Amino acid sequence: MAKAKAPEKRVRILDAALxxxxxxxxxxxRVADVARAAGVADGTIYLYFQNKDDLLISLFEERMExxxxxxxxxxxxxxxxxxxxxxxxxxxxxxxxxxxxxxxEFITVELRQSAKFVREYENPRFQEYLTVLRDLVExxxxxxxxxxxxxxxxxxRAIFGxxxxxxxxxxxxxxxxxxxxxxxxxxxxxxxFHGMASGPRPGTMPRGPVVAx
Amino acid sequence: MAKAKAPEKRVRILDAALxxxxxxxxxxxRVADVARAAGVADGTIYLYFQNKDDLLISLFEERMExxxxxxxxxxxxxxxxxxxxxxxxxxxxxxxxxxxxxxxEFITVELRQSAKFVREYENPRFQEYLTVLRDLVExxxxxxxxxxxxxxxxxxRAIFGxxxxxxxxxxxxxxxxxxxxxxxxxxxxxxxFHGMASGPRPGTMPRGPVVAx
DNA sequence: CCGGCGATAATGAACCGCCATTCAGTTGTC
DNA sequence: GACAACTGAATGGCGGTTCATTATCGCCGG
Numbered sequence: 001m002a003k004a005k006a007p008e009k010r011v012r013i014l015d016a017a018l019x020x021x022x023x024x025x026x027x028x029x030r031v032a033d034v035a036r037a038a039g040v041a042d043g044t045i046y047l048y049f050q051n052k053d054d055l056l057i058s059l060f061e062e063r064m065e066x067x068x069x070x071x072x073x074x075x076x077x078x079x080x081x082x083x084x085x086x087x088x089x090x091x092x093x094x095x096x097x098x099x100x101x102x103x104x105e106f107i108t109v110e111l112r113q114s115a116k117f118v119r120e121y122e123n124p125r126f127q128e129y130l131t132v133l134r135d136l137v138e139x140x141x142x143x144x145x146x147x148x149x150x151x152x153x154x155x156x157r158a159i160f161g162x163x164x165x166x167x168x169x170x171x172x173x174x175x176x177x178x179x180x181x182x183x184x185x186x187x188x189x190x191x192x193f194h195g196m197a198s199g200p201r202p203g204t205m206p207r208g209p210v211v212a213x
Numbered sequence: 214m215a216k217a218k219a220p221e222k223r224v225r226i227l228d229a230a231l232x233x234x235x236x237x238x239x240x241x242x243r244v245a246d247v248a249r250a251a252g253v254a255d256g257t258i259y260l261y262f263q264n265k266d267d268l269l270i271s272l273f274e275e276r277m278e279x280x281x282x283x284x285x286x287x288x289x290x291x292x293x294x295x296x297x298x299x300x301x302x303x304x305x306x307x308x309x310x311x312x313x314x315x316x317x318e319f320i321t322v323e324l325r326q327s328a329k330f331v332r333e334y335e336n337p338r339f340q341e342y343l344t345v346l347r348d349l350v351e352x353x354x355x356x357x358x359x360x361x362x363x364x365x366x367x368x369x370r371a372i373f374g375x376x377x378x379x380x381x382x383x384x385x386x387x388x389x390x391x392x393x394x395x396x397x398x399x400x401x402x403x404x405x406f407h408g409m410a411s412g413p414r415p416g417t418m419p420r421g422p423v424v425a426x
Numbered sequence: 427c428c429g430g431c432g433a434t435a436a437t438g439a440a441c442c443g444c445c446a447t448t449c450a451g452t453t454g455t456c
Numbered sequence: 457g458a459c460a461a462c463t464g465a466a467t468g469g470c471g472g473t474t475c476a477t478t479a480t481c482g483c484c485g486g
Contacts, residue, residue, distance in 0.1 A: 025326065027240040083410070108325070109325050109326065112321070112322050112325065112381070113238065113322065113326060137409075140409075144411055145410065145411060146409050146410060146411060147409055147410070147411050150400055150403070150404065150409055151400060154379065154397060154400055154401070155400075155404060155409060157375075157378050157379050157382050158375035158378065158379055158401055158404060159375070160378060161374040161375040161376070161377055161378020161379060162370075162371035162372070162374040162375040162378075163374070164374055164378065165370050165371065165373060165374020165375075165377065165378075166367065166370050166371055166374060168325070169370050184367060187363055187364060187367055187368075188367070188371055190363070191363065191368065191371060191405070191408070192404070192408060192409060193408045193409065193410040194407070194408035194410055194414040194415075195404070195405060195406045195407035195408035195414075196350075196353075196359050196360055196363060196368060196405060196406060197296070197358065197359060197360070197406040197407055198357055198358060198359060198360050200413050200414070201407040201408075201413065201414075
């Protein structure tokens with residue numbers, strides 16, 4: 001329980017943790033490494049966080065909160081129909097590779113581990129991120145822009161997975177060459193919206209024998 | 214380098230490692246846990262593997278080799294055009310959630326970590342898996358079934374990411390309810406091939422000012 | 427203003443449990 | 457009896473965490 005009023009050091013520690021965890025991975029990183037990077041004594045970290053796990057989770061929570069808040073505000077400001085905002089969201093996601101590579105690396109690499117092994121931690125922020133995406137898809141379905149037959153939760157997982165993997169690739173590659181995430185976003189939108197098949201979609205009419213509504 | 218001629222125990226150890234790593238994660242698993250699960254003394258593991266990392270990598274390599282070999286054989290036997298075989302590959306990938314949940318969990322969760330932090334390990338098997346996918350996509354492009362404008366490497370990453378994420382979801386969920394991966398595969402194929410947008414694709418004709426051929 | 431006092435924040439050396447790895451000894455085999 | 461396979465208790469060191477000590481700060485009486 002970090003009830004202290006001093007905010008300064010807490011922030012330094014979180015920033016340092018992001019850097020260290022992104023570079024070395026959570027399990028390979030020593031608490032002492034984070035302390036050194038933050039310019040703080042080892043023990044100080046335990047004034048603000050219960051233990052190493054708590055540091056990881058706090059970092060996750062806070063960064064995700066920021067990301068989600070900024071995303072929501074941006075989508076609000078963007079306006080337009082669901083597809084326009086979906087495209088915007090995709091661009092934002094991929095832009096992390098350029099805007100904040102450390103954060104991108106941290107999230108793409110540590111997300112699964114933490115979700116799975118720091119049990120008793122439901123990872124509500126990640127769920128929330130998915131929900132933003134899902135709301136967009138379902139809004140698109142209501143507006144008739146997106147086919148209604150497709151399970152929105154599945155679609156959302158697929159889109160997120162694709163984005164996450166591509167972001168990881170971009171991040172790892174960006175140390176080498178500079179990349180144009182906008183072009184990448186463009187291609188992915190094209191894929192998600194219209195598919196990769198040549199020619200028109202066969203049988204656009206409602207599927208035959210589904211269970212009667 | 215495990216030069217021993219006894220195969221029996223090596224296999225038992227690898228099976229045990231898969232189980233333990235899948236359940237606890239590599240970093241949380243103790244070598245002693247693997248030994249116990251294999252019905253073997255701690256030290257025996259070091260007769261077959263250099264160290265814990267080597268055990269992880271060997272497990273990865275061998276399982277991926279099996280997966281890829283089986284996949285290649287299946288695709289060969291399946292025949293049909295690129296899209297048919299691509300669909301087949303997608304089904305196979307997702308079927309892991311049901312056929313071998315431990316393997317699915319191990320791969321979806323440990324892949325990124327190992328790829329990134331067991332450096333000096335290029336992860337050639339993973340690359341190979343992606344290559345199978347890529348060959349299918351490019352064949353489809355050559356046959357005119359898949360739009361040629363799209364960067365095959367990007368498409369492949371996106372598809373793999375989507376599959377991986379969905380497989381993870383299925384795997385975690387399958388402990389709770391039984392799932393129908395075929396239906397899921399169907400939806401994903403539909404998404405990849407035709408997109409989620411309602412109505413026809415705008416401007417199906419070749420893009421305007423490309424560089425003259 | 428000063429200086430001293432309690433409280434709070436910060437330090438970092440030492441502690442201690444954990445676990446990967448080893449190796450002297452045991453078992454089994456031909 | 458020699459050789460190889462195997463064992464599992466012992467080891468070593470690594471690193472998360474603690475806590476006695478020190479520094480810093482806010483405050484107030486003189």
